[in-house]
Amino acid sequence: MSQVGTLDRPGYLLKRAQLALRQACDEQLRPLGLSMSQYAVLQALDEQPGASSAELARRCFVTRQSLRDVLSGLKTAGLVTVATETSGGRARPVTLTSSGEGHLEAAHTVVGEVEERMLTGLTGTQRRQLADLLWACTENLGQH
Amino acid sequence: MSQVGTLDRPGYLLKRAQLALRQACDEQLRPLGLSMSQYAVLQALDEQPGASSAELARRCFVTRQSLRDVLSGLKTAGLVTVATETSGGRARPVTLTSSGEGHLEAAHTVVGEVEERMLTGLTGTQRRQLADLLWACTENLGQH
């Protein structure tokens, strides 16, 4: 009866949900002058202060080259600073400015609200199931 | 005990799973000379032959401008053709070429394999749960 064809496919549903979440977050972050990509970098940087560009790229699951683009915007916005000294190897530590910390905190709030809105009406069990299932899917697709 | 912080957040898990799926599909589609975006357009076009550019954009959940970029590649690859006559309004119908149909069929196969790999080990009930939960999340985020 419920033969909808393409619309049932898990890949389609996954893409739709992620797209909706991304757009909702971007919309709420716009007044703060932040994008989702920038928010992800700030968050990674908050969890690992002084991380190198390459380290941040790994945390954000993008290439070093992609991260450079985002970092460029964050630098000109004054939210992060990149050390000029290398202190050992080639890696140059990146740190949050106080403005960056403020923006991150504000972004945490609005993103948390969007996530809560996404989960509206779901029980604790269902939320746990969703997390477990998504985790299993990611694991199944493996690194390579 | 299982305090992992950021890694538990539903948005993070959703992003991770979708990224893994996208990358896996792109990897398998590369030998066919197709990207996921192009595959999505071909699929939408197969379900609604002769659709306009704007109609395809709606089906693929992107803007008309974004779709133009993808359509441009598909045209030069000879997988679709765009009518030069408008037949009424401004909309110009797009149609799959036989080469486009062949590429789409091959793409269906490899994408189906990747989706099945993603769901490995999940029971029918779990797959249904995943679909229902993703659908609920998308609904909760609404159009705006």
Next chain:
DNA sequence: TCCTTTATGACAGGTTCCTTACATGGACAG
């Protein structure tokens, strides 16, 4: 008829992400 709305197409510009490629600093085997 005229004007407004709506839908479509086109173009400019910018962001985020990728692949490919190259240069350099550190570590390690020979």
Next chain:
DNA sequence: CTGTCCATGTAAGGAACCTGTCATAAAGGA
């Protein structure tokens, strides 16, 4: 010490997405 390997930084170019803007064609109301 030298050569190889690995991690990092840098750069160019393209793909796919966005917003903003404008022009035009169809439809509908005043």
